[in-house]
Amino acid sequence: MGTRNGAGAGMGAGSAEGGGLPGAGGGEESTSRRLRARQAAATSKRAAAKTGSVIGSGARLAGRGARAGASRVVQFTGSKGAAESGLAKLVHLQFVSAAGDAAVAVSLAGTLFFTLPTDQARPQVAQFLLLTMAPFAIVAPFIGPFLDRFRHGRRWAIGVTCALRGFLCWVLADAIVNGSVWVFPAALGCLVSSKAFTVTRASAVPRLLPKDFTLVNANSRISLANVAGAAVGGGLAAAISQLGPSWSLRFAFAVFIGGTVLSILLPARVDSSAGERDIGGLLALPPAPGDEAPSHRVLRRFRSLRPSVLQGLRCVLGARLMTGFLTLYLAFMLREQPISHVNPTLLLGLVVAAAGIGNSLGTVTGNLLKDKAPERIGLTVLSVDVAMAIITAVLYGIVTVIAMGLVAGLCGQLAKLSYDALVQRDVPEVVRTSVFARSETAFQISWVIGGALGIILPLIPQVGFGVVAFLLVGVLTWTLVAWRRRLSAERLATDGG
Incomplete structure (x- = not known):
């Protein structure tokens, strides 16, 4: 009995010791896990802090960049006295x-x-x-x-x-x-x-x-x-x-x-x-070559403007007609007849983007060509519009459609800047405001007429662009004939003088 009890006691002790060993091992594992968790948490905090620092630095840089960009834009728009004049x-x-x-x-x-x-x-x-x-x-x-x-x-x-x-x-x-x-x-x-x-x-x-x-x-x-x-x-x-x-x-x-x-x-x-007057009143125009009459003459609306200004006006009207047509005609054409299975919305967006780029290029080019004769610039861009419309009608595809958008934006902007130069040169300051108000209205109507053509004409590119090219050829011919007559009259007046 005693032996058994001693053995039992020993077994109990051994059990206790054996039971204690696993317990002690579990405690060590738990401590190790806690240490690893703390290290992971610390690492995560450091990573989060580093990420937050990077994001914060990026945000600060972006903010400084945006402020610097906005500041440069404001400086540009207000340069050369524009800020003072308003x-x-x-x-x-x-x-x-x-x-x-x-x-x-x-x-x-x-x-x-x-x-x-x-x-x-x-x-x-x-x-x-x-x-x-x-x-x-x-x-x-x-x-x-x-x-x-x-x-x-x-x-x-x-x-x-x-x-x-x-x-x-x-x-x-x-x-x-x-x-x-x-x-x-x-x-x-x-x-x-x-x-x-x-x-x-x-x-x-x-x-x-x-x-x-x-x-x-x-x-x-x-x-x-x-x-x-x-x-x-x-x-x-x-x-x-x-x-x-x-x-x-x-x-x-x-x-x-x-x-x-x-x-x-x-x-x-x-x-x-x-100091301003309405365009329908008495205007003091510089005398045309060979004129012996007084320079004061009664002008009535657009018909009374100098031939050079009317020439520029016709060029802008043709360019706006093309822009209005292109906007709505392609909106329906690309949806009804996609090109090469390209997403119509994506392609239309590319055309619009190309037109915007062309507009910006027209602004830059117009400033570079500011010393050139604005009459010639207007005639040139109208001719380019006609040529591009014919090319698009014959070779209708992704490249020509995007190129048409680029050309329309470029020519439209150059034609408008040329017209502005003609108004500045040949229209008296007292009626310049009235001329701009009336001409801008005419340009908007021309755009709407072009858009109406884009709706009326059948969705056949050869027909649609062909008709518009034909109309622009008519505007170009009309403008060229008037220009040649004016040059001939000025030459005769100079020779007679």
């Missing part, structure tokens, strides 16, 4: 307006008529353009005189175009969500208000020119602001629209409210009418 504020306003318009375009791209079948969409777009053109066709003869008499509220007139677009964007946001019948009227109102802004803004540019600053320089800066604003506004709206088109429209609403404030804060010189 032109820089008008450039900033154009940036904001373009950003808002781009946001509206992105918001409506997938929700309006382009979601319908082509047979249903084309009649609706035709009605839309008809309603767009009608107000300008009717109001165009009165916009210039109205603006010329509305002297002491021009800033408010510009502001109203921004505020109205903001209000209509809010209406559109609710109308799209609810499927309301107000979608088309509100979209139409946005488009008309945007065109009205362009007209009123064009009339303000001559009032804000710094000393020794040309209209070409001013409109080049405004054009660059337009391209940059469209890119920024369109990109932000595309990101916001992932939440729904109503959100990107509300973003556009906020942008236009900011534009309204900027409009009111424009310099008081925008409202000044000192």
